[in-house]
Amino acid sequence: MRIAQIAPLAESVPPRLYGGTERIVSYLTEELVRQGHDVTLFASADSLTSAELVACVDRPLRLNPAVKDPIPYHVMMLDKVARRAEEFDVLHFHIDILHFPLIREFASRTLTTLHGRLDLLDLKPFYSAFSDVPLVSISNDQRGPMPPVNWVGTVYHGLPRDLLPFTAKPAPGYLAFLGRISPEKRPDRAIEIAARAGMPLKMAAKVDNADLPYWKEVVEPLVATHRNVEFIGEIAEHQKAEFLGNASALLFPIDWPEPFGLVMIEAMACGTPVIAFDRGSVPEVIDDGVSGFIVENIEGAVAAVDRARAHDRRKVREAFEQRFTADRMARDYVEIYRRLAATSRQDPIPFMSEPGDFAQRAVS
Structure with missing residues (x-):
C-alpha cells in the first residue's frame, strides 16, 4: 500500500x-x-x-x-x-x-x-x-x-522486538520513575512509595516550562529532602535499556486518565515489572500479577514492591512479546x-x- x-x-x-x-x-x-x-x-x-x-x-x-x-x-x-x-x-x-x-x-x-x-x-x-x-x-x-x-x-x-533487551537479574536494583514531571504523573507519590519501601528511587524525567512551578514547589523539595532519591533528568533512547533493565520495578503512580502509557511497555520489554495505579489504560496494558501489579493507593504500591523484587521477570518479557x-x-x-x-x-x-x-x- x-x-x-x-x-x-x-x-x-x-x-x-x-x-x-x-x-x-x-x-x-x-x-x-x-x-x-x-x-x-x-x-x-x-x-x-x-x-x-x-x-x-x-x-x-x-x-x-x-x-x-x-x-x-x-x-x-x-x-x-x-x-x-x-x-x-x-x-x-x-x-x-x-x-x-x-x-x-x-x-x-x-x-x-x-x-x-x-x-x-x-x-x-x-x-x-x-x-x-x-x-x-x-x-x-x-x-x-x-x-x-x-x-x-x-x-x-x-x-x-529487539529495541530493549531482557534483563534477567537487575543490579544493583532500585525503583524507577520515567517520563514527565507533572501533577498527573504524580512523581511525589513515587518518592513516598520508595521512601516507605526503603528502596532507592531513580527519576529520569523532563520538566516542561508549563510544569516548572510544580517542580519547584512540590517535587524539587522532596528530592532534596529524601536521600534515597536520585534525579537524573531527561534521558535518551539508548539510555533506557540500562535505566529500566536494572530497576526492580517501574513506578507508574498516575492520577489521570492515561491514554496508554508507553513507558509501561518499555519496562515490560526489559522484564521489569510495573507497579501502576488503577487509572486510565492501566488495566488494559498490565496483566495484574504477570507483567506487573495494579494498585489502588500508596499502601498497595508499597506492598507490591517486595512482590516485584521476587517476580519472574521472564513472564514480564513474554507478556510484552505476546501483546506489544x-x-x-x-x-x-x-x-x-x-x-x-x-x-x-x-x-x-x-x-x-x-x-x-x-x-x-x-x-x-
Whole structure:
C-alpha cells in the first residue's frame, strides 16, 4: 500500500529525548517499510527513516528557540500533504485536530490516531462537528469522554522486538520513575512509595516550562529532602535499556486518565515489572500479577514492591512479546488501512468499529 504518515513537528522522528508520539510514528513507519509498504513520512528534516522523508521544518520545533507558535509550521506541513494527497491509498495523521477541515473531501482515505487525553471540554463540540472522520484510539478507556464518532479500531502501541533487551537479574536494583514531571504523573507519590519501601528511587524525567512551578514547589523539595532519591533528568533512547533493565520495578503512580502509557511497555520489554495505579489504560496494558501489579493507593504500591523484587521477570518479557510488539501494531493498522481503502472505493467491507476489536486481537 501507499501510505503517508504525518507526524507532529515538536520532535524529530524518532525523537532525541522525550517524545512518545514521535517515537510510535517512527516504530510504525519502519515496520510498515519492513513489511513491504511504500511509506512517505512528513516530519522534521533531521528525522531518520527508511521511508521517503518530506522535510517540513529544518529542526524540531521544541528544540528551536526562535519558534514561539507551532501552528504556522503545521499548517505549512498540511499544505504539502494536501498537494500530494492523491498519491496515497491512506493518509495517517498523528497531529491531533489541525488537519480536519483540510481532509473533508477525502476523509474516507484518512486515519487519525488520537494520542492524547480526550476528556477536555473543548474537544467534545469539535469531534461532534467532524463525526465522520475515521479515528483510532490507543486504549478503550481513552474513548470514554467522546461523543459519537467514527471509531474504526483500538490499536495498542508496540515497540520493535529487539529495541530493549531482557534483563534477567537487575543490579544493583532500585525503583524507577520515567517520563514527565507533572501533577498527573504524580512523581511525589513515587518518592513516598520508595521512601516507605526503603528502596532507592531513580527519576529520569523532563520538566516542561508549563510544569516548572510544580517542580519547584512540590517535587524539587522532596528530592532534596529524601536521600534515597536520585534525579537524573531527561534521558535518551539508548539510555533506557540500562535505566529500566536494572530497576526492580517501574513506578507508574498516575492520577489521570492515561491514554496508554508507553513507558509501561518499555519496562515490560526489559522484564521489569510495573507497579501502576488503577487509572486510565492501566488495566488494559498490565496483566495484574504477570507483567506487573495494579494498585489502588500508596499502601498497595508499597506492598507490591517486595512482590516485584521476587517476580519472574521472564513472564514480564513474554507478556510484552505476546501483546506489544511493533509488528503486531503495524499489522493491526494495515488491516484498518485496507478497510479504509476498500470503503473509499465503495467496496462494502464493514469497519470493525466496536471498542477492543484490534485491542482484543493483541491479547490473543
